[in-house]
Amino acid sequence: MRYSIRHKAETRQRVLEEAAQEIRSKGPDGVAVAGVMARAGLTHGGFYAHFDSKEAMIAEAIGTMFDDARGRSDAIEQTADPRAALRSYVDFYLSHAHRDRRDRGCPLPSLSGDFARSGAAQRERFGEGVEALTARLAKALGAIGASDPHGEASAMLAQMVGAVALARAVADPIQSDAILADAHAGLVRRYRLGDA
Amino acid sequence: MRYSIRHKAETRQRVLEEAAQEIRSKGPDGVAVAGVMARAGLTHGGFYAHFDSKEAMIAEAIGTMFDDARGRSDAIEQTADPRAALRSYVDFYLSHAHRDRRDRGCPLPSLSGDFARSGAAQRERFGEGVEALTARLAKALGAIGASDPHGEASAMLAQMVGAVALARAVADPIQSDAILADAHAGLVRRYRLGDA
DNA sequence: TGTACATCAGTGAACGCGCGTTCACTGATGTAC
DNA sequence: TGTACATCAGTGAACGCGCGTTCACTGATGTAC
Numbered sequence: 001m002r003y004s005i006r007h008k009a010e011t012r013q014r015v016l017e018e019a020a021q022e023i024r025s026k027g028p029d030g031v032a033v034a035g036v037m038a039r040a041g042l043t044h045g046g047f048y049a050h051f052d053s054k055e056a057m058i059a060e061a062i063g064t065m066f067d068d069a070r071g072r073s074d075a076i077e078q079t080a081d082p083r084a085a086l087r088s089y090v091d092f093y094l095s096h097a098h099r100d101r102r103d104r105g106c107p108l109p110s111l112s113g114d115f116a117r118s119g120a121a122q123r124e125r126f127g128e129g130v131e132a133l134t135a136r137l138a139k140a141l142g143a144i145g146a147s148d149p150h151g152e153a154s155a156m157l158a159q160m161v162g163a164v165a166l167a168r169a170v171a172d173p174i175q176s177d178a179i180l181a182d183a184h185a186g187l188v189r190r191y192r193l194g195d196a
Numbered sequence: 197m198r199y200s201i202r203h204k205a206e207t208r209q210r211v212l213e214e215a216a217q218e219i220r221s222k223g224p225d226g227v228a229v230a231g232v233m234a235r236a237g238l239t240h241g242g243f244y245a246h247f248d249s250k251e252a253m254i255a256e257a258i259g260t261m262f263d264d265a266r267g268r269s270d271a272i273e274q275t276a277d278p279r280a281a282l283r284s285y286v287d288f289y290l291s292h293a294h295r296d297r298r299d300r301g302c303p304l305p306s307l308s309g310d311f312a313r314s315g316a317a318q319r320e321r322f323g324e325g326v327e328a329l330t331a332r333l334a335k336a337l338g339a340i341g342a343s344d345p346h347g348e349a350s351a352m353l354a355q356m357v358g359a360v361a362l363a364r365a366v367a368d369p370i371q372s373d374a375i376l377a378d379a380h381a382g383l384v385r386r387y388r389l390g391d392a
Numbered sequence: 393t394g395t396a397c398a399t400c401a402g403t404g405a406a407c408g409c410g411c412g413t414t415c416a417c418t419g420a421t422g423t424a425c
Numbered sequence: 426t427g428t429a430c431a432t433c434a435g436t437g438a439a440c441g442c443g444c445g446t447t448c449a450c451t452g453a454t455g456t457a458c
Contacts, residue, residue, distance in 0.1 A: 001399065003454070011401080025314060029225045033445060045448085046402040054445065102312065105376075108362065112308035116298065116364035117223055127366035130375075153373055155359070155382035159351060162358025166304065168312035170323035179350055186351035190386070199421070199434060207434080242435045250412065273414060294420085 004030035012050045015040045019061040020068070024110050025103040028058050028118065059122050062115075065107040065130035073104075077134045087193040089137075091161045094184045098175065101169045108133075108157075109164035133157060144191065155190075159183055208246045211236045212389040215257040216264065220306050221299040224254050224314070245246060255318050262325040268302070268374035272332045278339035283389040285333075289356045290380045295363045295372065304329075304353075340387065352387075355379055 018039040022031040033054050034044035051057040072092070079085035092098060100106045107170065115126045137153035146152045164185035167176040190193050212236040218227040229239035229250050245250065247253040270290070275281035288294060294301045311322045329348045337352070338345035359379035363372040384390050 004400095008401065025313075027223075027309065028223070029223070031314065032444095042401095043403050044267040044445090045404060048446070049401060073372055109358075110309050110312065112361035112365040113223065113306050116361070117221070117226065117305065120367050123365060123367035127368050128369055130362055130366055131371065133287055144371035148381075151374075151381060153360035155355065158362055158375065158379045159356035160358065161362060162305075162349070162354035162356065164444080165312070165361060166306040166326055166357060169308040169319060170326055171319035172323050173314055175327065178347075179354065182347040183354045184351035185344075185347060199432095204434070228412070229413085238434090240435060241435050244413070245434060255416090 008010040008050075009039070011042070015020070015042070016057070016061050016064045019057055020064040021103045023040050023058065023061055024065065024107055027114050029114070031058075033057075043049075055119070058118075059125060062107070062122060062125045062129070065111075066132070067126070068104075069106050069129065070132065073133060073136050076140055083191075083193060086140045086144070086191060087138070087188070090160065090184065090193065092187075094163060094178070094180045096177070096185075099164055099180060102168065106133075106164075107159075108161045109168065110166070112161065130157070136137060139170070141191070146191075156187060159187065202245075207236070207238070209239070211243075211246060211251070212260045215253055216260040217299040219257055220261065220301070220303055223270045223310050225305070225310070227254070229253075230316050251315075253369075255321070258303070258321045258325075259316060260322060262321070262328070264300075265302050265325065265391060266309070266328065268390070269329055269332050270337055278336040279387075279389060285390060286356065286380065286383050290376045290383075292373070292376070295360055295376060298364065302357075302358045302360075308357065308361070326353070328333065336383065337387070339346075342387075352383060354382065356385070 015036060018048060019031060019036045022036055022039070031054075033047050036057075037044045037047055047057075051060070073089065076085045076089050079088070094107065102110050111126075115123055134150065134153045134157055137156055138149040140150035141152050141156070163179050167179040170176050170179070211232060215227060215232045218232055218235070227250075229243050232253075233240045233243055239359045243253075247256070269285065272285050275279040275284070289302065298306050307322075311319055330346065330353055333352055334345040335348035337348050342348045356379065359375050366372050366375070
């Protein structure tokens, strides 16, 4: 064996992370194998030593994106006060920073349109990501006394995803800010997250 | 002059309508000039007699899509009872039929991700479409006594757009149905649209 | 310890295909006589 | 009214480019002696 056992795995992971960023900022169709490899400091020819196809890499990169998202939503479970946990997640999700950094944030608002058109494998992973996030929100909503925690978590997530998706797509910054603020106000009022 | 004066304009309109459908089902990057022309019963060579470029055609087709959407939301203003109008629009928007027919429905859930990545001209048109629809919902919400009609309309639209976008992207039909139902239940409860 | 060998991650040229765009040509039909 | 002509929407072959994929090759380094 030439390189250390971990060497290949590390390269692969680096490629996946670059891919995950590019997918979020350019969409799955917008990423080019050669571009992702170049960002990882490699040439495109080596790609197939790591992945069977571009499509297979995209499917795996979805996993990487949701791992990132999971990291951010960990705080929901780790914060003792569920109301404060929800408030801080909603604050983050509907923030200008989250809207403006497509390459870093939650994959749901950027990519639901693209994945609606893609293959079953990718859509299954996407569905698992949606469910995982919904379950975390549901736990917190249950803790503050929601009568249908999972259903309300699902509706809450839809509202945040839709608001960020629309806020990113409109050209006018005032309109965009208002879309985020309106969704934020609605959620804070509905779940009494104010001053939490 | 060879063909009647209207002949060319009619052809152009036919091409735009086919393009609007293809954009919604395949995304702007997924549409091919040759494919759209073939659907309109033409060969690809004639395309440039009608449009300067593929991009120019996409920009115009966005207008066509919002014209379609405007047609569907006309009912909100034309129905006498605002609560019934809202209920029927929410029913339509969160229906299985709307989820399953991407090529016909509202362009917001399918395309917000794509337009977040596109040029200013296209995003401006998109923003106008969002605002027009929000204003219609706001009028009805105002009529049923909402305290901040425009803000609540914006939050309501975000929730519907997010729910349809997610419902289209997940693979599992049970999960997908649940996402629509949860958003629907939330809106009906919040605005007392039950049995309207 | 030092040296030869084997491995295989990574290189870079090449191929094929799809697609946007161009262009010389066609032929249906409105107009002029 | 009928006929020749001019126009131009539409045709279809061709071109160039980007990109996914393949493949023969390289060279850094772990292992065996």
